[in-house]
Amino acid sequence: DSGVTQTPKHLITATGQRVTLRCSPRSGDLSVYWYQQSLDQGLQFLIQYYNGEERAKGNILERFSAQQFPDLHSELNLSSLELGDSALYFCASSADLTGGADGYTFGSGTRLTVV
Amino acid sequence: AQKITQTQPGMFVQEKEAVTLDCTYDTSDQSYGLFWYKQPSSGEMIFLIYQGSYDEQNATEGRYSLNFQKARKSANLVISASQLGDSAMYFCAMREGYADKLIFGTGTRLQVFP
Numbered sequence: 287d288s289g290v291t292q293t294p295k296h297l298i299t300a301t302g303q304r305v306t307l308r309c310s311p312r313s314g315d316l317s318v319y320w321y322q323q324s325l326d327q328g329l330q331f332l333i334q335y336y337n338g339e340e341r342a343k344g345n346i347l348e349r350f351s352a353q354q355f356p357d358l359h360s361e362l363n364l365s366s367l368e369l370g371d372s373a374l375y376f377c378a379s380s381a382d383l384t385g386g387a388d389g390y391t392f393g394s395g396t397r398l399t400v401v
Numbered sequence: 402a403q404k405i406t407q408t409q410p411g412m413f414v415q416e417k418e419a420v421t422l423d424c425t426y427d428t429s430d431q432s433y434g435l436f437w438y439k440q441p442s443s444g445e446m447i448f449l450i451y452q453g454s455y456d457e458q459n460a461t462e463g464r465y466s467l468n469f470q471k472a473r474k475s476a477n478l479v480i481s482a483s484q485l486g487d488s489a490m491y492f493c494a495m496r497e498g499y500a501d502k503l504i505f506g507t508g509t510r511l512q513v514f515p
Contacts, residue, residue, distance in 0.1 A: 288445070317501070319503075328505060328506075328507050329492065329494075329505035331503065331504070336501075342502055374444060376446060378446075389436050390436075390448070390503060392438075392446035392447075392448075394443075394445040395445065395446075
């Protein structure tokens with residue numbers, strides 16, 4: 287157990303629907319990162335929150351949004367889902383902004399299948 | 402522009418042998434960090450080893466070592482005494498300066514055979 291908890295582990299939904307992925311970071315970690323892993327795009331950074339504030343944005347679609355709550359858990363909301371959104375979504379956390387020698391601790395991921 | 406390059410889509414190694422997984426990177430920053438992660442078939446991302454750009458010694462963690470050649474911008478992962486459980490995808494990643502995100506390479510699938 288890495289200490290980063292992601293729920294649900296698997297999600298199957300239809301095109302056009304909206305889903306919410308949840309992440310609880312490792313105890314004490316203030317930074318949360320979301321990544322998307324798909325066969326054609328590889329591992330892509332989506333967005334980062336630090337202590338409740340959006341810190342950095344990557345290749346995140348406008349249909350996607352995220353937030354980090356006061357208890358530091360984070361949610362990634364995906365709406366108007368398309369077949370191409372099917373992927374493994376990872377959450378990672380780090381203690382500070384730069385994720386040093388201890389690296390970034392990843393959760394086990396949420397596998398989203400859009401049918 | 403591709404910043405992390407892993408040129409080996411797949412590698413085979415016999416059990417108990419050593420194997421080197423290649424990684425080259427591109428950055429103009431003086432301060433950066435290099436990471437290796439293992440992703441088994443179950444899907445989770447497992448942190449293996451880290452090398453900071455100012456670290457003078459190559460990083461080692463148990464059977465894993467990082468062959469860091471700064472001038473050549475390479476950060477190869479060496480796994481000694483391979484085990485069947487080492488079969489997995491391996492990703493090289495970089496964090497530039499004070500940037501917050503990791504940039505990943507495309508990965509190398511390692512298969513260890515008896």
